[in-house]
Amino acid sequence: MIFLELVLQNFGPYSGKQTINLCPKLTEHPRPIILLGGMNGGGKTTLLDAIRLALYGHRAQCSTRGNLTYGDFLSQCVNRHTPPTEKTRIELAFEHIQDDQIVEYRIVRTWEKNPKDGKDSLGILDGDWPDYYLANTWDEYIENLLPLGISNLFLFDGEQVKELAELEMPPPLVVDAIQSLLGLELAERLAADLDILVTRKKKQIAKTKEIANLEEIEQKLHQQKTDLEVATKKIAELDKQLKKSQEKQKKAMRKFVSEGGKIAAERSHLEQEFKDIELDMDNTRQDMVELAGGALPLALISPLLEQASSQGDLEILRHEAEIALDAFQERDKRLLDYLDNLSIPTDKVRKIEEFLNQENITLKEDINEADEPWLLADEEALILLENLLRYEIKNCLNSAQESLTRLKDVEVEMDILEKQLAAAASPEAYEILATALQKAQTELARVQVAYENSERDYKKLEDAITQTKKELLSYTDETIERHNIQHIIDSSAKVKRTLQLFKDKLTLKKLNKLEVEVTECFRYLLHKSDLVHRVAIDTHNFTLFLYDNQGQLVPKNRISAGEKQLLAISFLWGLARVSGRRLPVAIDTPLGRLDSSHRQNLVERYFPAASHQVILLSTDTEIGKLEVENLRSLEAIQYEYLLKYDSQKNHTNLKKGYFW
Numbered sequence: 247m248i249f250l251e252l253v254l255q256n257f258g259p260y261s262g263k264q265t266i267n268l269c270p271k272l273t274e275h276p277r278p279i280i281l282l283g284g285m286n287g288g289g290k291t292t293l294l295d296a297i298r299l300a301l302y303g304h305r306a307q308c309s310t311r312g313n314l315t316y317g318d319f320l321s322q323c324v325n326r327h328t329p330p331t332e333k334t335r336i337e338l339a340f341e342h343i344q345d346d347q348i349v350e351y352r353i354v355r356t357w358e359k360n361p362k363d364g365k366d367s368l369g370i371l372d373g374d375w376p377d378y379y380l381a382n383t384w385d386e387y388i389e390n391l392l393p394l395g396i397s398n399l400f401l402f403d404g405e406q407v408k409e410l411a412e413l414e415m416p417p418p419l420v421v422d423a424i425q426s427l428l429g430l431e432l433a434e435r436l437a438a439d440l441d442i443l444v445t446r447k448k449k450q451i452a453k454t455k456e457i458a459n460l461e462e463i464e465q466k467l468h469q470q471k472t473d474l475e476v477a478t479k480k481i482a483e484l485d486k487q488l489k490k491s492q493e494k495q496k497k498a499m500r501k502f503v504s505e506g507g508k509i510a511a512e513r514s515h516l517e518q519e520f521k522d523i524e525l526d527m528d529n530t531r532q533d534m535v536e537l538a539g540g541a542l543p544l545a546l547i548s549p550l551l552e553q554a555s556s557q558g559d560l561e562i563l564r565h566e567a568e569i570a571l572d573a574f575q576e577r578d579k580r581l582l583d584y585l586d587n588l589s590i591p592t593d594k595v596r597k598i599e600e601f602l603n604q605e606n607i608t609l610k611e612d613i614n615e616a617d618e619p620w621l622l623a624d625e626e627a628l629i630l631l632e633n634l635l636r637y638e639i640k641n642c643l644n645s646a647q648e649s650l651t652r653l654k655d656v657e658v659e660m661d662i663l664e665k666q667l668a669a670a671a672s673p674e675a676y677e678i679l680a681t682a683l684q685k686a687q688t689e690l691a692r693v694q695v696a697y698e699n700s701e702r703d704y705k706k707l708e709d710a711i712t713q714t715k716k717e718l719l720s721y722t723d724e725t726i727e728r729h730n731i732q733h734i735i736d737s738s739a740k741v742k743r744t745l746q747l748f749k750d751k752l753t754l755k756k757l758n759k760l761e762v763e764v765t766e767c768f769r770y771l772l773h774k775s776d777l778v779h780r781v782a783i784d785t786h787n788f789t790l791f792l793y794d795n796q797g798q799l800v801p802k803n804r805i806s807a808g809e810k811q812l813l814a815i816s817f818l819w820g821l822a823r824v825s826g827r828r829l830p831v832a833i834d835t836p837l838g839r840l841d842s843s844h845r846q847n848l849v850e851r852y853f854p855a856a857s858h859q860v861i862l863l864s865t866d867t868e869i870g871k872l873e874v875e876n877l878r879s880l881e882a883i884q885y886e887y888l889l890k891y892d893s894q895k896n897h898t899n900l901k902k903g904y905f906w
Contacts, residue, residue: 247341247827247829248269248270248342248858248859249338249830249859250269250350251268251269251337252266252268252293252300252336252338252339253265253338253339254335254336255332255336256333256335257292257334257335258295258323259289260289261327261895261897261898263335265900266280266293266900268280268859268885270858271884276858277882277883277884278857278858279853279861279862279882280859280860280883280884280885280887281862281874282862282889283864283866283869283887283888283904283905284889284890284898285866285891289889289898290835290864291863293863293889294401294403296336296338297401298401299355300338300355301353301388301392302388302397303366303384303385307394307397309403310322316364317360317361320366321360321361324357324359327897333357334358335355335356336353337352337354337355339351339352349372350372350373351371351372352371353384354368354371355367355368356369368381369381392827392829393426395422395423396423396426396825397423398420399424399821399822400822400832400857401831402833402834403833403835407811407818410817412810414802415789416787416789416817421787433746433749437742437746440742441742443738444734447734447735463714467714467715470710474708477700477704477707478704484693487697488693491690491693494690498683498685498686499683501682523656523659523663526652527653527657527660530652533645533649534646534649534650537642537646541638541639542642542646545642545643552635554623557621558623558627561621564613564619565619567609567612567613571606571609571610574605575606578599581602582598750785754785760820761781761783763819763820764790764816765780767852768781770851771844771848772809776794776795777800778794779795779797780792781793790813790817812840812848815852819856828857828858829857830861831856831857832860832863833860833862833863834863835865835868836848836853836863837869837873845873846873849869849876849877850877850880853877854877871905874905886903887904888900888901888904
């Protein structure tokens with residue numbers, strides 16, 4: 247298994263999207279180490295938590311989870327600067343061998359603050375295609391690939407190594423991981439399952455051993471039926487009380503409403519509404535006053551104004567006709583003078599002159615028939631009068647009608663509110679009405695709760711009676727099966743002895759191999775090769791014992807704290823080698839309290855050889871300038887990253903390169 251890429255988006259101190267290439271070089275000259283440097287609090291442990299969270303979800307043993315629920319933990323992991331439209335996202339791409347083929351998967355987990363149902367959204371990509379079946383069965387799949395029980399042996403931190411080094415025997419969590427890694431838990435699980443099976447079978451036999459059980463079941467059924475009759479009567483009585491309480495509550499409510507209690511409770515609201523309506527009425531009346539100060543009064547003399555408009559039009563027409571007559575007479579004179587110069591016969595000129603005179607006389611008669619002008623209004627005044635008649639008065643009338651309608655509606659609303667306020671109960675009467683209503687409602691609630699509880703008890707009794715009847719029916723069938731069950735119980739003891747023998751031999755075989763690996767790793771890491779000749783492991787609690795060249799026990803208090811840490815690392819390294827699993831190793835704060843010589847051995851001998859992929863998360867005081875130069879000279883580093891924490895913006899940025 248190889249981790250290819252880790253993508254963080256708005257996770258912990260990592261704001262926005264940041265991508266880390268984790269793929270080591272595995273060619274002829276391998277470079278297994280991915281080195282990530284950062285100061286304390288800069289987000290190193292967060293990266294290890296992200297890997298655990300991507301792999302195991304709600305089962306992940308993350309450093310900052312503590313006793314938090316999974317939903318609360320996910321909310322805690324959301325970066326504080328995350329925009330509301332974005333989600334928190336973790337992606338972990340990895341590859342491994344499956345059916346002799348290299349397959350690549352990408353785990354994608356997304357969630358938002360206060361996630362729905364307290365869960366994240368899991369997606370598994372097989373290449374570029376989503377694999378929905380694998381997403382639904384992911385917990386089972388990852389258990390076969392990298393079981394949660396052994397994950398701490400491959401994804402560990404300096405504090406874990408420190409704890410392992412200081413204890414006389416490994417903690418229970420590590421013991422469970424060791425058993426899982428060595429395959430010892432299979433025999434224990436089979437034995438435990440066998441115990442459960444035997445317990446179940448013994449219970450089945452216990453039910454069939456004595457005839458007295460049958461009488462006991464019959465008595466129980468009789469008592470249950472008696473209790474059911476009592477419960478039926480109780481429900482009937484409570485049903486009567488419930489109906490009575492409901493009717494009492496309805497009467498109290500009707501009285502509360504009819505005698506003004508409801509209105510009294512809303513008095514302040516009604517009074518404010520009354521004030522708002524009064525203000526609306528005043529505004530409407532003011533609007534009507536403003537209309538009365540405009541063109542609205544002229545609507546009373548609209549007929550006179552219409553006559554004036556018509557008279558003005560007639561006078562304009564007469565004036566235009568008089569002007570036209572003068573113009574025609576001038577033209578006729580010029581025409582006759584022109585005809586005299588054309589040598590037209592005199593009789594024809596006379597006829598033309600008579601025709602023109604007759605036309606002028608007719609026009610003059612039409613003018614004289616009209617009344618003498620008396621309005622004497624100019625054209626501009628008539629236009630203003632026309633606009634007043636056709637638009638202004640009409641608009642004023644419409645506005646006045648709307649105001650009158652609104653005024654009537656407001657007056658109706660005021661009358662209704664006045665009646666409601668007049669019908670409101672006095673404070674003393676309201677207190678009496680409200681108290682009576684509250685008492686009736688409380689009584690109704692009490693009876694209703696009692697009724698619902700009785701119904702639940704009744705249902706439980708019905709279910710119990712049904713179950714008891716099934717017990718009676720199955721009683722004879724269980725008796726028939728007794729001999730088969732007893733045979734299973736007798737055979738289980740023999741199987742358990744065989745399993746225990748298998749476990750002892752398997753433990754001895756595995757631990758012998760583990761002792762060799764741990765001894766080799768420890769001596770390889772020590773700069774004092776004569777200190778320890780052999781490391782022995784207790785078969786019961788996995789306690790480590792050290793022996794020198796003479797076969798004498800070396801007390802642990804004789805070795806330094808740094809050597810204890812090397813022993814703990816050797817133990818983890820040996821377990822990984824014995825497991826036969828090609829899994830990545832990730833180490834947070836790897837050097838702890840080691841002195842310079844032990845550091846050099848760990849840097850030069852362990853880190854490049856711990857696994858085909860080693861992810862180191864270190865501060866500048868652990869893998870310092872000298873250590874990183876040693877790793878570079880060994881050509882063991884594939885990528886170097888620096889976690890740069892911005893204290894002003896409170897987030898971490900990922901940059902290529904190390905501290906030096």
